[in-house]
Amino acid sequence: MGKYLTINGKKLEFRDERNLLEIIRKEHIDLPTFCYHSELSIHGSCRLCMVEIAGRGVMSACSTPPELDMEIKTNTEQLIEIRKITIELLLANHDRECTMCAKSESCKLQSLARRLGIEEVRFKNIFHKESKDISTYALVRDNGKCVLCGDCVRFCDEIQSIGALGFAGRGWRAKICLSFERNLESSECVYCGQCSRVCPTGAILPKTEFRGVWKALSDKKKKVIVAIAPAVRAAIGEVFGVTEENGTEIAGKIVTALRSMGFAKVFDISFTADMTIIEEANEFLERLGKGDDMPMFTSCCPAWVRFVEQYYPDFIKNISTCRSPQGMYGSIARRIMPEVLGIPKEELVIVSVMPCTAKKYEARRSELAKDGVIDIDYVITTQELALMIEEAGLRFGNLEASAFDMPLGFKTGGGIIFGNSGGVTEAVLRNVMNTNGDESEEFNFVRGENGVREAKLKVGTRELKLAVVHGLKNARKVLRDIRADKKRYDFVEVMACPGGCIGGAGQPVYSDLAVRKKRSKVLYENDKIMELHKPQDNPYVQKIYKDYLENPGSKKAHEYLHTTFKYRKRFKATLEIFKSHLEKSININVCVGNNCLRKGSKEILKHIIGDNKFKDNVNVQALICLEKCSNGPAVKINGKTFEHCTPGSVENAIKEELKK
Amino acid sequence: MTSNYSKFEAVCCILEENNFDKSKLIPILQSVQEEYRYLPAEIMSFISSSLDMSPAIVYGVATFYSHFTLNPKGENIIKVCNGTACHVKKSAAIIDAMRKKLGLKENENTTKDMLFTIETVACLGACGLAPVVVINENVHGQMTAEKIVKLIDETMGAK
Numbered sequence: 026m027g028k029y030l031t032i033n034g035k036k037l038e039f040r041d042e043r044n045l046l047e048i049i050r051k052e053h054i055d056l057p058t059f060c061y062h063s064e065l066s067i068h069g070s071c072r073l074c075m076v077e078i079a080g081r082g083v084m085s086a087c088s089t090p091p092e093l094d095m096e097i098k099t100n101t102e103q104l105i106e107i108r109k110i111t112i113e114l115l116l117a118n119h120d121r122e123c124t125m126c127a128k129s130e131s132c133k134l135q136s137l138a139r140r141l142g143i144e145e146v147r148f149k150n151i152f153h154k155e156s157k158d159i160s161t162y163a164l165v166r167d168n169g170k171c172v173l174c175g176d177c178v179r180f181c182d183e184i185q186s187i188g189a190l191g192f193a194g195r196g197w198r199a200k201i202c203l204s205f206e207r208n209l210e211s212s213e214c215v216y217c218g219q220c221s222r223v224c225p226t227g228a229i230l231p232k233t234e235f236r237g238v239w240k241a242l243s244d245k246k247k248k249v250i251v252a253i254a255p256a257v258r259a260a261i262g263e264v265f266g267v268t269e270e271n272g273t274e275i276a277g278k279i280v281t282a283l284r285s286m287g288f289a290k291v292f293d294i295s296f297t298a299d300m301t302i303i304e305e306a307n308e309f310l311e312r313l314g315k316g317d318d319m320p321m322f323t324s325c326c327p328a329w330v331r332f333v334e335q336y337y338p339d340f341i342k343n344i345s346t347c348r349s350p351q352g353m354y355g356s357i358a359r360r361i362m363p364e365v366l367g368i369p370k371e372e373l374v375i376v377s378v379m380p381c382t383a384k385k386y387e388a389r390r391s392e393l394a395k396d397g398v399i400d401i402d403y404v405i406t407t408q409e410l411a412l413m414i415e416e417a418g419l420r421f422g423n424l425e426a427s428a429f430d431m432p433l434g435f436k437t438g439g440g441i442i443f444g445n446s447g448g449v450t451e452a453v454l455r456n457v458m459n460t461n462g463d464e465s466e467e468f469n470f471v472r473g474e475n476g477v478r479e480a481k482l483k484v485g486t487r488e489l490k491l492a493v494v495h496g497l498k499n500a501r502k503v504l505r506d507i508r509a510d511k512k513r514y515d516f517v518e519v520m521a522c523p524g525g526c527i528g529g530a531g532q533p534v535y536s537d538l539a540v541r542k543k544r545s546k547v548l549y550e551n552d553k554i555m556e557l558h559k560p561q562d563n564p565y566v567q568k569i570y571k572d573y574l575e576n577p578g579s580k581k582a583h584e585y586l587h588t589t590f591k592y593r594k595r596f597k598a599t600l601e602i603f604k605s606h607l608e609k610s611i612n613i614n615v616c617v618g619n620n621c622l623r624k625g626s627k628e629i630l631k632h633i634i635g636d637n638k639f640k641d642n643v644n645v646q647a648l649i650c651l652e653k654c655s656n657g658p659a660v661k662i663n664g665k666t667f668e669h670c671t672p673g674s675v676e677n678a679i680k681e682e683l684k685k
Numbered sequence: 686m687t688s689n690y691s692k693f694e695a696v697c698c699i700l701e702e703n704n705f706d707k708s709k710l711i712p713i714l715q716s717v718q719e720e721y722r723y724l725p726a727e728i729m730s731f732i733s734s735s736l737d738m739s740p741a742i743v744y745g746v747a748t749f750y751s752h753f754t755l756n757p758k759g760e761n762i763i764k765v766c767n768g769t770a771c772h773v774k775k776s777a778a779i780i781d782a783m784r785k786k787l788g789l790k791e792n793e794n795t796t797k798d799m800l801f802t803i804e805t806v807a808c809l810g811a812c813g814l815a816p817v818v819v820i821n822e823n824v825h826g827q828m829t830a831e832k833i834v835k836l837i838d839e840t841m842g843a844k
C-alpha cells in the first residue's frame with residue numbers, strides 16, 4: 026500500500042522523502058529557498074519555503090516531514106504575501122547596488138525579487154555599509170549582501186570540518202563573521218571557496234584579478250602566456266549555453282578566445298599534470314620501496330595541503346613533495362619557457378586559468394617563489410575567463426576551435442582526468458602499472474561519487490591499498506583512522522572540493538549534483554578520445570626532461586618541480602601570565618595548545634610561578650602554540666625551544682639561563 | 686610584577702571540572718566570566734583550543750547571550766532603565782547627562798579609568814518609580830539629570 030498526500034489538490038504518492046520540500050520539487054514546483062541545500066543539514070531559517078497544511082496552518086516545507094493524507098497548498102494568497110514580505114525585509118537591509126555586484130546574474134535574491142514581482146520595498150531602509158574583507162587572494166566577503174541563510178557556515182563546518190565562519194550576535198545585530206571578527210586571512214580558512222559557491226547572494230565571492238590581466242595584455246612591452254586547467258573546459262560552456270560530450274571543441278574555442286584577446290601563447294595545464302603524475306608516481310615507488318613516510322598523500326589541492334599544514338603537522342611528511350600542476354606550470358613557464366619561446370624574461374607575464382579559489386592562494390605561497398619572485402602573475406577562475414570573453418564581446422558558441430600552442434599544449438588523457446576526484450590516482454596507476462609491465466589504462470574502481478573510495482590493487486607481489494577522498498571532513502576522518510591505526514593505506518588522494526576540481530569554487534556556480542556529474546563525464550569522455558592515455562608517453566614531456574630536467578626524481582627535477590610544506594598556526598593567542606618589571610628578565614613561553622596542555626603544561630606553569638620562585642626575574646606567557654604538538658609539552662626560554670618538558674627540566678633550564 | 690597565574694589556573698580547573706566537554710561550553714563560559722568579569726578574546730581562543738572546537742562557535746555563543754560580555758566592565762555598574770515607562774519619563778535625558786558627566790563617547794560604555802560602566806536595560810520591573818537607575822545593587826527612583834550627576838559624584842567619593 027502506497028502512502029499518499031495531496032499537493033494543490035493533486036494526490037501524490039510519497040516514499041522516503043525527508044521533507045515536504047523534496048516532494049514538492051519532484052512535482053516541478055520550484056518553491057523558493059535560501060537556506061535549503063541538499064548537501065547540508067536542514068536549517069529552516071529563511072522562511073521562504075512556507076506552505077499551508079490543512080489543519081496546521083503555515084509551516085516551512087524544508088523542515089516538515091511528509092505524513093499520510095496531508096493536504097498541502099503551495100501558492101495561496103497568504104503564502105505569496107509572506108514570501109514577498111520576507112524578501113522585502115531582506116531588501117530593506119541589503120546593499121542594493123545590484124548592477125555592480127559580481128553575483129548579479131546568478132543571485133538568488135535578485136531572481137526571487139523578480140519572480141515574486143517585487144516593485145517596491147514597504148519597509149524603511151536600514152542598511153549600513155560595512156567594509157569588505159579583502160584580506161586574502163581567494164575570496165571577498167561583503168556582509169552587506171548577506172541574507173543570513175547560514176549556508177556558508179554549514180558548508181564550512183559540515184562538509185569541510187573547518188568551522189571558520191560562524192554566526193555572531195543575535196536579532197537584528199546577527200551577522201556572519203570569523204571568530205572574534207578576524208579577517209579571513211587570520212582565520213582557519215583553507216580557501217576552498219565552497220562557501221562562495223553555496224552563498225545565494227554576493228556576500229562571499231571569489232576575488233577577481235582579471236583586470237590586471239587586461240592591463241598586461243594591453244601593455245606593448247609584455248608577452249602574456251596562459252594555461253588552462255583541465256576542469257575549465259568541462260564547465261565554461263554552461264555560461265554560454267554550449268554543451269559538448271567531451272570538451273575538446275570547447276577547449277578549442279577557449280584557445281581561440283584567448284588568442285583573440287591577445288595572449289601570446291595558450292597552453293594546457295594538463296601538460297604539467299602529466300609531469301606531476303610522472304614525478305609523483307616516481308616518488309611513490311621510491312617511498313614504497315623504502316617504506317618511508319607512508320601512506321603518501323597527493324599534493325595537488327592547495328586547500329587540502331593547507332588543511333594538513335594547519336591541523337595535522339605530523340602528517341606533513343606524508344604529502345608528496347611534488348608541486349601541483351599549476352605549480353609546475355609556473356616553474357617551467359618562468360624558468361624554461363623564456364629560452365624555449367625566445368621571449369625575454371622581463372617581458373613575460375604568466376597567467377593560469379583555474380577552477381579554484383585556493384589556487385590563487387597557492388600561486389602566492391612563498392615556497393613556490395624563487396628569490397622572492399613568484400612564478401605566476403595572475404590566477405583567474407573559469408568564472409573570470411567567462412567574464413573576459415563576454416567583455417571582449419566574443420560569441421563563444423560561434424567561435425571556431427583552434428589548437429593549443431606547443432610544447433605545453435600537448436597532453437595525454439592522464440593529465441585530463443586530473444580534474445576529477447579519482448583522476449590523479451587513476452593517472453598515477455596508469456604510470457605505476459606501466460612501469461611494472463602491466464598495461465591497463467582504465468581503473469574504474471577509483472571513479473565515482475562516494476566521499477571515501479577505497480581500493481586494493483596487486484602490483485607485482487604487493488597489494489596496494491588506495492583511498493580517494495573528497496571533502497575535507499571525509500579527509501579528517503581518514504587521517505584520524507590512519508593515526509589510530511584503524512586503517513592502513515599506501516596512497517591517498519584528497520581533493521577539498523566535492524567532486525574534485527570540476528566542482529571547484531571558481532567554476533560557474535552550480536547547486537545541482539547532476540551538473541557536477543556531467544562535468545566529470547566530459548573529462549572521462551575527453552580521455553577516451555585522446556591519442557595517448559599514459560602521462561609517461563607524452564613526447565613533449567619527455568623532451569623537457571631530456572633537455573632540462575634529466576630524469577624523474579633527479580636533482581634538477583627536484584629543483585624545478587618539487588616544493589616544501591610547513592606547519593601553519595591555525596590561530597594564535599598569547600596570555601600574559603606573569604609580567605616582570607625588571608628590564609633584564611628571562612622570557613618564558615609555555616605552550617598551552619591542546620596537545621601540550623594535556624601533557625602537563627599547566628603543571629609546568631604552576632611549578633615555575635606558583636610559589637614565585639624566580640621572583641621578578643622571569644616574564645611568563647602562555648601561548649597557542651609553539652608548533653611542537655607531537656613533542657610536547659614545549660617551552661621556549663629566551664628564544665630557545667625545549668621539547669618533552671617537565672616542571673623540573675624547565676626549572677633547570679631557567680636556572681642555567683639565570684647564570685648567564 | 687603582575688601575575689595572572691591564578692586566573693589562568695582557575696580557567697584550567699573550570700575546563701577540568703567540565704571534563705573538557707564541548708557540550709558544556711555555556712557553563713564553562715559562565716564560570717570563566719565569573720573569574721574575569723568578562724570574556725577576554727585570548728581566553729576564548731584558549732577554551733576553543735582546549736575543547737578542540739572552532740573558535741567561531743565559541744565566539745558565536747559568547748555574542749549570542751546578552752549575559753556574556755566581551756569587554757571588561759568598570760568597577761561601578763550603572764543600569765538605566767529605558768523600558769516604556771522610564772522612556773516616557775525621559776530616561777534619555779538621564780543617559781545623556783551621565784554620558785556627559787563621565788565623558789563617554791558614542792558607542793563607549795565604560796570609562797577609560799575603568800571606574801564606571803553604563804548599561805541600558807529594558808524594564809527593571811520598578812515602573813512605579815520611573816525613571817529608574819540602579820547603581821551597583823542600589824535602586825534609585827524618580828531620577829533626574831541633576832540627581833544622577835550628584836549620585837555619580839557621591840559614588841566616586843565613596844571609593
Ligand code: SF4
Nearest residue numbers: 181214215217218220
Ligand atoms: S573558503 Fe572553505 S574553509 Fe574558508 S570559510 Fe569558505 S568554506 Fe570555510
Ligand code: SF4
Nearest residue numbers: 171172174175177224
Ligand atoms: S554569507 Fe551568503 S551563504 Fe552565508 S549566511 Fe550570508 S547569504 Fe547565506
Ligand code: FES
Nearest residue numbers: 058069071072087
Ligand atoms: S528553505 Fe525552509 S526555511 Fe529556508
